[in-house]
Amino acid sequence: MAEVLVVTSGKGGVGKTTSTAALGAALAQTGQNVVVIDFDVGLRNLDLVMGAERRVVYDLINVVQGDANLNQALIKDKRVDSLSLLPASQTRDKDALTAEGVERVINELKGRFDWIICDSPAGIERGAYFAMRHADLAVIVTNPEVSSVRDSDRIIGLLDSKTEKAERGETIEKLLLLTRYDPVRAERGDMLKVDDVLEILSIPLLGIIPESPEVLKASNLGSPVTLANPISAPSRAYLDAARRLRGETIEMTVPTEKRGLFGSLFGRRAA
Amino acid sequence: MPPAAALQIVPNTPEPEGKRRQVRFRGRSFMALVLTPEPPTEDWLAELDALAARSPGFFGDRPVVLDVSAIKASPRTLAALLGQLESRGVRLIGVEGCDPKFLDGPNARLAMPVGGRAAGELSAPEPGSVATGSLVVEQPVRSGQTISFNGDVTICGSVASGAEVIASGSIHVYGALRGRAIAGSAGNAKARIFCRKLDAELLAIDGVYMTTERLDPKLKGKAVKAWLDGENLRVDALD
Numbered sequence A: 001m002a003e004v005l006v007v008t009s010g011k012g013g014v015g016k017t018t019s020t021a022a023l024g025a026a027l028a029q030t031g032q033n034v035v036v037i038d039f040d041v042g043l044r045n046l047d048l049v050m051g052a053e054r055r056v057v058y059d060l061i062n063v064v065q066g067d068a069n070l071n072q073a074l075i076k077d078k079r080v081d082s083l084s085l086l087p088a089s090q091t092r093d094k095d096a097l098t099a100e101g102v103e104r105v106i107n108e109l110k111g112r113f114d115w116i117i118c119d120s121p122a123g124i125e126r127g128a129y130f131a132m133r134h135a136d137l138a139v140i141v142t143n144p145e146v147s148s149v150r151d152s153d154r155i156i157g158l159l160d161s162k163t164e165k166a167e168r169g170e171t172i173e174k175l176l177l178l179t180r181y182d183p184v185r186a187e188r189g190d191m192l193k194v195d196d197v198l199e200i201l202s203i204p205l206l207g208i209i210p211e212s213p214e215v216l217k218a219s220n221l222g223s224p225v226t227l228a229n230p231i232s233a234p235s236r237a238y239l240d241a242a243r244r245l246r247g248e249t250i251e252m253t254v255p256t257e258k259r260g261l262f263g264s265l266f267g268r269r270a271a
Numbered sequence B: 001m002p003p004a005a006a007l008q009i010v011p012n013t014p015e016p017e018g019k020r021r022q023v024r025f026r027g028r029s030f031m032a033l034v035l036t037p038e039p040p041t042e043d044w045l046a047e048l049d050a051l052a053a054r055s056p057g058f059f060g061d062r063p064v065v066l067d068v069s070a071i072k073a074s075p076r077t078l079a080a081l082l083g084q085l086e087s088r089g090v091r092l093i094g095v096e097g098c099d100p101k102f103l104d105g106p107n108a109r110l111a112m113p114v115g116g117r118a119a120g121e122l123s124a125p126e127p128g129s130v131a132t133g134s135l136v137v138e139q140p141v142r143s144g145q146t147i148s149f150n151g152d153v154t155i156c157g158s159v160a161s162g163a164e165v166i167a168s169g170s171i172h173v174y175g176a177l178r179g180r181a182i183a184g185s186a187g188n189a190k191a192r193i194f195c196r197k198l199d200a201e202l203l204a205i206d207g208v209y210m211t212t213e214r215l216d217p218k219l220k221g222k223a224v225k226a227w228l229d230g231e232n233l234r235v236d237a238l239d
């Protein structure tokens, strides 16, 4: 059964696109068939982070509107065979998305992939709504600061009411991905601590991704960080998160750049 | 059918110089139907007509909020849809889910203020049971949500920053209260607010409100009760 996962946050610039690419690549490296979809119509980014910007011919809007089929629009990753990208359109805007069109595309993808990962735009408008609409599972990307946490809380409320699953009376699974986490600054009190964020949002923790220059380096190379430098601290955190998504139980740590040295935080497990 | 809440801010008559001015803050809550048209709009309107035929007076003079986020509304199609609803006697108090600029002319007043929309996505009381009673909310109240109820409200989890609970009776929060709690909203000086961990943005009882700035910092994070002592809102630890 295909899992539809939305990567969302409410607040902009917290690491949704980075996380979509990193988790998508990490899942694909374990042999899963993965497609990542960019719902940020008009401000597409995922193609750049994946290094596929020169290969985009057709996009999500073309498929939604029936002007192209999926075979024409899907871009296969050159590094990992089982990873594909469905890019957004840079020239159109979110009004070009339609409910029926998006539903048809998701249903078609369900027949072909194990994971359908939707990179949501920031905000709570149309694009974010369509990205979460069909999700079974949501990864809430949050930075350890109050505005990001509050926006995440808002998004969780919307996930519990505006998704198809919620409307059927089921609950959508929500997992917290704490990104750009700096243990030193958290200790100094410049940032919220992991426990504070968990207490406010009260959803299970999927992973803690440390702040690291490796992320920007990878995106400049046009590669998901988990492929660009798999032993870097953020990559190890994303690889662990991907294994938790597959149902494995892995101790929660904040990897640091010193190899082999894991800052063990606590024995909390993701649900 | 989420409830919509309207808050009225009622300024007091000006007080003599030197005396603290108090702004009264009354909440009024009522049920509003939220209609969410789905494409194709013609079919949806036909459904609506069928519903109206089955239950005459269903819309009556009940306020209605139109959520157009599921349809591809342009200024023109939106105006047409509003006309269709008006001709059916539907009383719109607001439109959400589209660019407010799409609402022009006489329809401009229908634009819902950004962030001020009454979300109320959690369990809403059935119209029949609105009288008085108690509402128990099992889930946390998330930022942007409004729980509005005619009676007492018990929240098992927390109330987030940017969320609000409005009750004509008392409010009990068993988690942290980080948002707003407005008790005795329809005029009830005996209503109280209880919470296990106080970090509220605003407390109000019977129109008398207090923001956290004016709260004793020692009470932050404590289990407290709030009640009205004449014209003063008092907050004290529960021990």
Ligand SMILES: Nc1ncnc2c1ncn2[C@@H]1O[C@H](COP(=O)(O)OP(=O)(O)OP(=O)(O)O)[C@@H](O)[C@H]1O
Pocket: A009, A011, A012, A013, A014, A015, A016, A017, A018, A019, A040, A045, A120, A121, A122, A179, A180, A181, A209, A210, A211, A212, A213, A215, A216, A219, A234
């Ligand atoms: N763990 C990290 N360490 C350092 N920088 C990071 C980390 N995660 C993300 N960034 C940087 O933060 C910026 C925003 O990241 P990204 O584009 O993934 O966010 P987004 O949530 O998708 O943004 P938008 O809301 O605009 O779509 C980028 O410059 C990215 O390189």
Ligand SMILES: [Mg+2]
Pocket: A016, A017, A018, A040, A045, A119, A120, A121
């Ligand atoms: Mg992005």
